[in-house]
Amino acid sequence: MKPRIGVLALQGGVSEHTDMLDALGCTSVAVRRPEDLDGIQGLVMPGGESTTLIKLLIRWDLVSPVRELAGAGIPIWGTCAGSILLSSEISEKNHKVNQPSLELAPVRAERNSFGRQVASFQEDLVIKGLDKPFPGVFIRAPLLHPLSDRAEILCSVREGAVFIRYENIWLSSFHPELTDDTRVHRMFIEEAVIGS
Ligand code: GLN
Numbered sequence: 001m002k003p004r005i006g007v008l009a010l011q012g013g014v015s016e017h018t019d020m021l022d023a024l025g026c027t028s029v030a031v032r033r034p035e036d037l038d039g040i041q042g043l044v045m046p047g048g049e050s051t052t053l054i055k056l057l058i059r060w061d062l063v064s065p066v067r068e069l070a071g072a073g074i075p076i077w078g079t080c081a082g083s084i085l086l087s088s089e090i091s092e093k094n095h096k097v098n099q100p101s102l103e104l105a106p107v108r109a110e111r112n113s114f115g116r117q118v119a120s121f122q123e124d125l126v127i128k129g130l131d132k133p134f135p136g137v138f139i140r141a142p143l144l145h146p147l148s149d150r151a152e153i154l155c156s157v158r159e160g161a162v163f164i165r166y167e168n169i170w171l172s173s174f175h176p177e178l179t180d181d182t183r184v185h186r187m188f189i190e191e192a193v194i195g196s
Pocket of ligand 1 (some may be wrong): 046047048049050051079080081082084111112139140141
C-alpha cells in the first residue's frame with residue numbers, strides 16, 4: 001500500500017510538498033480538519049506565515065489532534081514556518097515573543113534571524129545521513145536553537161542549527177520542497193513507513 005502522508009493545508013506552500021510526496025509514490029492528504037488526520041503515517045507542516053498558521057490551527061480545532069498524533073509517535077516534519085509551529089519557544093532577535101505554538105520539540109525558533117542578509121538565499125548543506133551536499137533554500141528562515149541534549153542537530157550553517165530532530169519531530173528551517181532534490185522527503189517517508 002502507498003504511504004499515506006498528510007500535509008497541513010491551511011496556508012502556505014502546500015502543493016510543493018504534496019506534488020513531491022505524490023511523485024515519490026505516496027498518497028498525500030491535504031489536512032484541513034481533524035478527521036483528515038485519520039490513518040496518516042506522517043504529517044508535513046509547510047512554510048508560510050507562522051502567526052497566521054497557528055491562528056488557523058486553533059480556529060479549526062487542530063491543536064489537540066496534532067499533539068495526539070505526535071504523542072502516538074507519528075513522524076511530523078515542519079519546514080520553515082512549520083518548524084516554528086513545532087518549537088517550544090519562539091523568539092525574534094533573541095527576545096522571546098508571545099506567539100503560541102504546538103510546543104512539540106524543545107527548540108527555540110528565532111524568527112527571521114537571517115535578517116541582515118538578503119531575505120532569501122541558497123546554500124549547500126551538509127546533512128547527517130546524506131552523503132552529498134543538499135541545496136538549502138532559505139526564505140525569511142528561523143534559526144533553531146536546541147533546548148535539550150535530546151534535540152539532535154542534523155545540519156548547521158555558520159549562524160547555527162537549521163535542521164533538528166527530536167524523537168519523531170523534525171524541524172527544518174529550509175525548504176526541500178522548493179528544490180528537485182527529493183532526499184529529505186525520502187528520509188521522512190522511510191521514517192513514516194517504519195514507524196507505522
Ligand atoms: N518568516 C516566516 C514566519 O515567521 C516563515 C517564512 C517561511 O515559512 N518561508 O512564519
